[in-house]
Amino acid sequence: MLRHLKTSYSLSCGAGKVIKEITMKKRGLYLTALLVFSSMLILSCTPAPTSPATSNAAQPTTAPAANQSSPILQADAAWQKVVDAAKKEGKLTIYSFTLIGDVGIATANAFTNRYGINVDIVTGRGAEFIERIKTEQRIGQVMVDVMEGNPTHILNVKANGHTISIKDVPVLKEKDAWRIDPLVNDSGGHLIGHRILTFSPLINTKLVKPADEPKSYKDILKPYWKGKISTGDPALTSADYVTFVTMLNHKAIDLEFLRALGNQDLKFFPGTVDSARALSRGEYAMHLSNSDSASASFIKEGAPLKPIPMEEGSVVQASTVAVIKNAPHPNASLIFVNWMATKEGQEVYTKAVGITSVRKDVPNYSPVPIEPKKVIAHTEEDANDVAKRFSEKFLVQLWKK
Numbered sequence: 377m378l379r380h381l382k383t384s385y386s387l388s389c390g391a392g393k394v395i396k397e398i399t400m401k402k403r404g405l406y407l408t409a410l411l412v413f414s415s416m417l418i419l420s421c422t423p424a425p426t427s428p429a430t431s432n433a434a435q436p437t438t439a440p441a442a443n444q445s446s447p448i449l450q451a452d453a454a455w456q457k458v459v460d461a462a463k464k465e466g467k468l469t470i471y472s473f474t475l476i477g478d479v480g481i482a483t484a485n486a487f488t489n490r491y492g493i494n495v496d497i498v499t500g501r502g503a504e505f506i507e508r509i510k511t512e513q514r515i516g517q518v519m520v521d522v523m524e525g526n527p528t529h530i531l532n533v534k535a536n537g538h539t540i541s542i543k544d545v546p547v548l549k550e551k552d553a554w555r556i557d558p559l560v561n562d563s564g565g566h567l568i569g570h571r572i573l574t575f576s577p578l579i580n581t582k583l584v585k586p587a588d589e590p591k592s593y594k595d596i597l598k599p600y601w602k603g604k605i606s607t608g609d610p611a612l613t614s615a616d617y618v619t620f621v622t623m624l625n626h627k628a629i630d631l632e633f634l635r636a637l638g639n640q641d642l643k644f645f646p647g648t649v650d651s652a653r654a655l656s657r658g659e660y661a662m663h664l665s666n667s668d669s670a671s672a673s674f675i676k677e678g679a680p681l682k683p684i685p686m687e688e689g690s691v692v693q694a695s696t697v698a699v700i701k702n703a704p705h706p707n708a709s710l711i712f713v714n715w716m717a718t719k720e721g722q723e724v725y726t727k728a729v730g731i732t733s734v735r736k737d738v739p740n741y742s743p744v745p746i747e748p749k750k751v752i753a754h755t756e757e758d759a760n761d762v763a764k765r766f767s768e769k770f771l772v773q774l775w776k777k
Contacts, residue, residue: 455546458707458710458711459491459707459711461707462491462493462705462707462708462710462711463491463492463493464707465493465705465706465707465708466492466493466494466708467493467494467495467496467705467708468487468493468494468495468496468521468522468705468708468709468712469495469496469497469498469519469520469521469522469704469705470495470496470497470498470520470521470522470523470524470712471498471500471505471508471509471520471522471523471524471525472497472498472499472500472523472524472525473499473500473501473502473524473525473526473529474524474525474571474669474695474729475497475499475524476497476499478728479725479728479729480497480499482724482725482728483495483721483724483725483728484497486720486721486724487712487715487721490715490720491708491711491715493708493711493712495712498520501612501613501646501647502525502526502528502529502530502613502614503529503611503612503613503766504612505520505523505525505529505533506529506532506533508520509523509533509536509538509700510536510538513536513538513701513702518700518701518702518703518704519704520700520703521699521700521703521704521705521706521708521709521712522697522698522699522700522703522709522712522713523539523697523698523700524570524695524696524697524698525695525696526614526615526618526693526695526696527561527562527567527569527693527694527695527696527759527762527763528614528617528618528759528762528763528766529614529763529766530566530567530696530698531561531562531567531759531760531762531763532763532766532767533698533700534562534566534567534698535763537701538700538701539566539567539698539699539700539701540566540699540700540701541564541565541566542565542566542568542698542699542710542713542714543559543564543565544565545568545710545713545714545717546714547714547715547717547718548565548568548717552736553719553735553736553737554734554735554736555572555732555733555734555735555736556569556572556692556694556734557569557694558570558694558717558734560694560753560754560755560756561693561694561696561754561756561759562696562756562759563756566698567696567697567698568696568697568698568713568716568717569694569695569696569717569734570694570695570696570697570716570717570721570722570725570734571669571694571695571725571726571729571731571732571733571734572692572693572694572695572731572732572733572734573618573667573668573669573692573693573694573695573731574667574668574690574691574692574693574732574745574746574748575615575618575619575665575666575667575690575691575692575693575746576666576683576684576685576686576690576746576748577590577596577662577663577664577665577666577683577684577686578652578655578662578663578666578670578671578681578682578683578684579655579661579662579663579681579682579684580655580656580658580660580661580662580680580681581680581681581682582658582680583604583658583661584661584662588600589684590684590686591686591687592686592687592688593629593633593686593688594633596637596640596662597633597636597637597640601640601661601662602639602640602641603640603641603643604660604661604662605640605641605642605643605660605661605662605663605664606642606643606644606645606651606654606655606659606660606662606663606664607642607643607644607645607648607651607663607664607665608644608645608646608647608648608650608651608665609644609645609646609647610644610769610770610771610772610775610776611769611772611776612646612647613646613647613648614762614766615648615665615666615667615670616664616665616771617762617765617766617770617771618665618691618693618754618762619664619665619691620634620665620771621758621761621762621765621770622691622693622752622754622758622762623688623689623691623752625757625758625761626689626752626758628688628689628752629688634771634774634775635774637774637775638774638775638776638777642664642775643660644776648663648665648666648667648670649670651663651664651670652666652670652671652674652681653674655681656674656679656680656681666683667693668683668730668731668732668742668744668745668746669695669729669730669731671683671744672729672730672731672742672743673729673730675730675743675744676730676743681744682744683744683746685746685747685748685749686749687749687750688750689748689749689750689751689752690746690748690749690750690751690752691752691754692748692751692752692753692754693754693759694734694754697712697713697716698713699713717734717735719735719737719738722734722735722738723738726738726741727741729741730742730743732745
């Protein structure tokens with residue numbers, strides 16, 4: 377529960393001046409009067425009793441006073457205090473995987489123009505951020521406010537107790553605005569989904585003839601594909617975990633398939649974007665676990681890339697933002713994660729990336745939308761399992777022999 381969004385009230389009473397000199401003759405009369413006055417003062421200063429469970433909440437009444445504000449107005453006023461405090465903080469630091477290049481510049485500029493808060497974006501990979509945040513929390517020198525990226529990594533940060541619940545931010549009250557529930561990865565509200573990712577293999581159309589395009593994941597086990605597949609290093613990136621652990625959980629593939637895939641001489645890159653870049657240069661014929669965002673910039677630039685939805689289905693996931701515990705700019709953090717899910721924030725971010733928004737009132741800006749033959753929804757249970765398997769290096773053991 378966000379303490380910033382709660383409003384509590386207390387009463388205080390002043391004490392009367394002490395009469396320093398009282399004649400012996402009038403002591404009894406003054407004592408009697410003082411006792412009566414003290415009793416009245418105590419009664420006037422004693423607050424009405426409240427239930428412990430609702431002591432900070434506005435109490436419903438059958439006949440509200442004329443000057444009593446509605447709960448909505450009270451919430452608006454409380455949020456405005458958060459906004460005002462955020463502007464005084466004036467700064468925000470984000471650890472991010474996708475706010476890179478023009479995307480990061482467009483997002484940061486729009487947010488700064490809206491609130492006057494400067495944004496410092498540190499880009500990198502999720503696994504690196506997990507260790508960095510652990511270290512910062514351990515030594516008591518937290519540098520980051522917000523983490524953005526795949527829920528696999530952010531759930532690992534949450535599991536270590538380094539995030540806070542943000543489910544009370546105002547944007548989440550918009551119940552009918554969503555293509556996908558922004559809390560799909562975490563019902564506890566520590567992670568807010570801000571974009572939809574759809575995963576499928578990606579091919580280079582100059583290297584793969586239409587007759588050789590795979591239709592099923594089983595097709596990529598054929599000798600034709602050996603040595604022609606690139607992907608992110610499973611020790612560093614989570615895309616393959618999202619795809620294959622989720623499919624494994626939903627029985628779309630089995631463990632034998634994953635073992636056999638490891639025999640296809642996969643080429644590992646530090647990140648999925650690096651793998652997609654190598655594919656666009658023609659170094660490989662297939663990028664294994666492509667999300668539509670990883671390939672969007674290359675396709676917009678004219679690279680001969682094509683997503684291939686498989687018969688088994690495509691995993692659909694919401695990527696996320698979270699506020700880090702002990703953030704140096706806690707109010708600016710709340711403003712940013714709220715703004716990222718608003719119509720304004722989504723228009724800026726999803727257009728810059730070329731991606732599908734979590735909101736229904738924002739257009740789909742993906743240059744080549746992936747149309748799944750079957751949707752495999754990445755649930756909260758899947759997200760937690762992916763986070764666990766990533767920490768155990770499940771795919772590293774299967775593929776990097």
